[in-house]
Amino acid sequence: MPLVTDVLAPPNDEGTRATVLRWCKQVGDTVVKDEPLLELETDKVTVEVPAPADGTLIEVLKAANVEVTPNEVLARLSRGNASAAEAATVASELAAGGELAAEGELAAATSVPPEAPSESGAPVASSRLSPAVRRLLREHSISAADIDGSGRDGRVTADDVVRSAEARSAEPRSVGARRIPHTAIRRRVAEHMARSLAEAPHVTCLFEADLTRVLAHRAQHAADYKSRGARLTLTAYFISACAQALRAHPEVNATFHPDSLEVHADANIGVGTALGNSGLIVPVIHRAQELTLFDVSQRLDQLVDAARAGKLHPEDVRGGTFTISNHGVGGSLLAAPIVLNQPQVAILGIGKVERRVRAVQVDGGETIGVRSMCYLTLTIDHRALDAFQANAFLTSVTAALEQWPADGK
Numbered sequence: 324m325p326l327v328t329d330v331l332a333p334p335n336d337e338g339t340r341a342t343v344l345r346w347c348k349q350v351g352d353t354v355v356k357d358e359p360l361l362e363l364e365t366d367k368v369t370v371e372v373p374a375p376a377d378g379t380l381i382e383v384l385k386a387a388n389v390e391v392t393p394n395e396v397l398a399r400l401s402r403g404n405a406s407a408a409e410a411a412t413v414a415s416e417l418a419a420g421g422e423l424a425a426e427g428e429l430a431a432a433t434s435v436p437p438e439a440p441s442e443s444g445a446p447v448a449s450s451r452l453s454p455a456v457r458r459l460l461r462e463h464s465i466s467a468a469d470i471d472g473s474g475r476d477g478r479v480t481a482d483d484v485v486r487s488a489e490a491r492s493a494e495p496r497s498v499g500a501r502r503i504p505h506t507a508i509r510r511r512v513a514e515h516m517a518r519s520l521a522e523a524p525h526v527t528c529l530f531e532a533d534l535t536r537v538l539a540h541r542a543q544h545a546a547d548y549k550s551r552g553a554r555l556t557l558t559a560y561f562i563s564a565c566a567q568a569l570r571a572h573p574e575v576n577a578t579f580h581p582d583s584l585e586v587h588a589d590a591n592i593g594v595g596t597a598l599g600n601s602g603l604i605v606p607v608i609h610r611a612q613e614l615t616l617f618d619v620s621q622r623l624d625q626l627v628d629a630a631r632a633g634k635l636h637p638e639d640v641r642g643g644t645f646t647i648s649n650h651g652v653g654g655s656l657l658a659a660p661i662v663l664n665q666p667q668v669a670i671l672g673i674g675k676v677e678r679r680v681r682a683v684q685v686d687g688g689e690t691i692g693v694r695s696m697c698y699l700t701l702t703i704d705h706r707a708l709d710a711f712q713a714n715a716f717l718t719s720v721t722a723a724l725e726q727w728p729a730d731g732k
Contacts, residue, residue, distance in 0.1 A: 326401070326402040327381070327399050327400065327401055328375055328378065328399065328400045328402055329396045329399055330360060330361075330372065330374070330375060330377045330396065330397045330398040330399065330400060330699070331375075331394050331395065331396060331397065331400075332363065332372070332391045332393055332394060332395045332397055333363075333372060333393065334371065334393045334394065340365050341347055341363040341364065341365045341370070341390070341392075341507070342363065342365075342389065342390050342507035343361060343362075343363060343364075343385050343386065343387050343388065343389050343390060343391060343397070344361075344362040344363060344364040344387065344507070345361065345385065345387055345481075346360070346361045346363050346367060346383060347359045347360055347361055347362065348361075348380050349380065350380055350381065350382065350383055350474070351356050351379065351380065351381075351475075352379070352380050353378070353379050353380075354374040354377065354378060354379070354400065355360045355377055355382055355535055356373070356376050356377050357373045357374065358373060358374045358665065359371045359372070359373060359374075360372050360373060360380070360398070361397065361398070361520075363391065364506070364507040364508065364662070365507065365511065367638070368635045368637055368640055369605075369633050369634075370637065371637075372397065374697050375400070376400060376402055377461055378400035378402045379400060379401045380398060380399075380400055381400065381401045381478075382398060382399045382439070382453060382455075382581065383396045383397075383455065383456065383481055384396055384397055384398055384399070384453075384455045384481075385452075385481075386400070386455060386459060386481030386482055386484065387482065387485055388485055388489075388504070389459075389481075389485075390507075397693065398437050403684050413708065418714055420537070423425045424606045427705060432624070439661070440465070441631050442687075446520070446687060450576075452478075452479060453468050453480075454581035455481045456479055456480065456481050456483075456484055459481055459484040459485065459488070460484055463484065463487070463488040463491075463582045464493075465487055465488065466699060467479045468684035470483050470484065470487050472482070477689065489504060492493065493653070495702070496713070497531070506599065506601045506602060508599055508601050508602040508603075508604065509601060509602040511602075512602045512603060515664075515665065515710075516568065516616045516662045518663050518665065519663050519664070519665045520662055520664065523579075523663055523665065523704040523705070523706060524704070524705040524706060525660040525662070525663065525702055525703075525704070525705070525711070526660075526702070526703050526705045526710065527659040527660045527661075527672075527700050527702045527703075527716060528700065528703070528713040528714055529659070529698060529699070529700050530698070530699045530700075530714075530717040530718075530720075530721055530722040531611060531696055531697070531698055531699070531721075531722070532552065532696065532698075532699050532724050532725060533694050533695065533696055533721075533724070534557070534560075534676055534695045534696065534697060534724060534725075535694050535695045535725075536724075536725060536727045537557065537560050537695075537724055537727050538676075538695050540560075540727050540728075541555055541557070541560070542656060543680065543689050546711045547618055548617060551617070552621060552624075553617060553620040553624050554620060554624050555616075555620050556620065556623065556648050556722065557624060557649075557673075557676070558594060558647065558673075559616060559619045559620040559623055560616070560646065560724065560727070561647055561671070561673055561720075561724075562592050562594070562611055562623065563607055563611070563614075563616050563723075564720045564723035564724050565592055565611070565617055565645065565647065565671060565720060566592065566611040566612045566614070566619075567612075567719065567723050568719035568720045568723065569590040569592075569612065569716075570590070570612055571581065571716075571719050572715055572716045572719060573587075574586060574707075574708065575645065575668065575669045575703075575712065575713075575716045576590055576644050576645050577644070577667075577668050577707060577709065578644070578666045578667065578668065579666065579668050579704055579706055579707040579713045584668075584707055587644040589609065589610045589611075589612065589627065589644065589646065590610070590611045590612045590645060591607050591608070591609045591610065591611070591642045591643050591644045591645070592606075592607065592611045592643070592644070592645050592646070592647060593606065593607045593640075593643035593645070593646040593647070593664060594606060594607075594608065594609045594623065594626070594627070594646070594647050594649070595607040595626055595646060595647065595648040595649070596626075596629065596630045596631070597653075598631065604630050604635070604640065605640060605643060605646060605658075605664060606626035606629070606630050606635060606639050607626075607639065607640060607642060607643040608622055608626070609625060609642060623688055626639060643667065643717055644662075644667060644668060644670070645669060645670075645671075646664040646670045647670070647671045647673065648661050648670060648671070648673070650672060650673065650675040651673050651674040651675035651676065651697060652675075654675055654684050655674060655675060656674045656675050656677070656698060657672075657674050657700065658672050658674070658700070659672065659700050659702065660700075660701065660702040662702075662705075663702060663704055664717065667704075668703060668704040668706075668708055669701055669702065669704070669706040669708065669713070669716070669721070670701070670702050671700070672698075672700035672702065673697060673698075673699060674697045674699070674700075675697060676695055676696070676697045676698065677695070677696055678693050678694070678695055678696075679694060679696045680692070680693055681693075681694045681696065699717060699720065699721065701713045701716060701717050
């Protein structure tokens with residue numbers, strides 16, 4: 324009998340939950356150590372789980388869309404040079420509740436109830452159903468007799484149950500209506516937003532910023548930045564301006580605790596990035612206070628591309644201390660309150676840039692001019708900050724943008 328190795332969900336330092344996104348291999352496939360076996364999706368990134376050893380995939384315990392916890396068993400591999408027949412024998416023993424040698428020790432499997440008749444009266448061989456399949460059938464109140472199995476000899480697999488459940492949930496509940504299952508990211512975002520609003524009193528301050536000098540600088544330097552491998556976007560200017568303002572007002576760059584305010588040394592600025600209908604993610608520009616505008620542009624470019632391609636690494640979304648939401652890219656003028664990215668105490672909202680008529684200073688006098696304007700909001704956790712501090716921070720941000728030097732870097 325070949326030895327068996329468990330495939331475990333990876334540890335998670337931040338405590339976020341994970342969902343099986345897809346399996347790269349099927350039961351019966353041979354795998355090589357460190358070869359991608361499946362993908363897990365959290366509210367932040369997609370993580371590949373590699374095969375822990377060479378062998379054959381003999382059982383999948385967690386189907387697609389099933390939530391898992393760190394160190395939970397996801398699947399089992401047969402070790403060594405086991406033949407396909409031997410692997411099939413081990414898989415059937417696992418499903419039937421037998422005992423097998425796992426890493427040199429005996430592991431007791433779940434006992435199996437006797438065969439039970441289906442609704443049509445025909446017997447259903449429960450012993451042919453794996454523990455994961457039986458659990459999914461119970462959770463979704465589905466009979467195995469109602470599913471055409473795609474496994475060996477017509478055996479019902481976990482994927483078969485999930486597809487059946489999804490098909491049922493997508494059935495119209497009323498004329499023209501349909502249900503779209505939430506992605507893991509959408510579920511996590513929903514939970515995070517609801518928890519943030521429940522925990523923190525949100526207060527929003529509104530300023531208006533003149534971006535005329537920023538746009539002139541961008542027009543002057545965009546081609547040079549592009550030739551060096553970076554897109555010069557307006558978001559890069561806001562990141563740089565916020566990094567300066569966070570140094571002047573460090574209490575905005577903080578985490579609230581019941582007994583203290585933890586003020587961070589580095590301005591790790593997250594940027595909300597939309598992923599279409601799937602939700603949003605917040606990649607982080609670490610130590611933004613040390614970066615030039617070009618450095619910020621290059622790093623932002625890399626992170627946004629990786630986010631939309633689903634290739635962010637866990638470290639790309641960790642450690643944020645302040646967040647920017649540039650909702651204006653979609654045409655929004657004003658959004659308030661923008662929900663705080665807990666445990667941070669402030670989030671900046673940026674509205675659409677518009678040409679507006681304004682009174683401007685010219686040679687010591689006033690005249691009417693057309694300027695490129697946008698609304699800036701700062702939503703704060705009122706437990707940690709007051710409007711006085713929010714207004715001081717926004718004053719610094721708008722001053723940095725409106726006084727941007729024509730020859731600035």
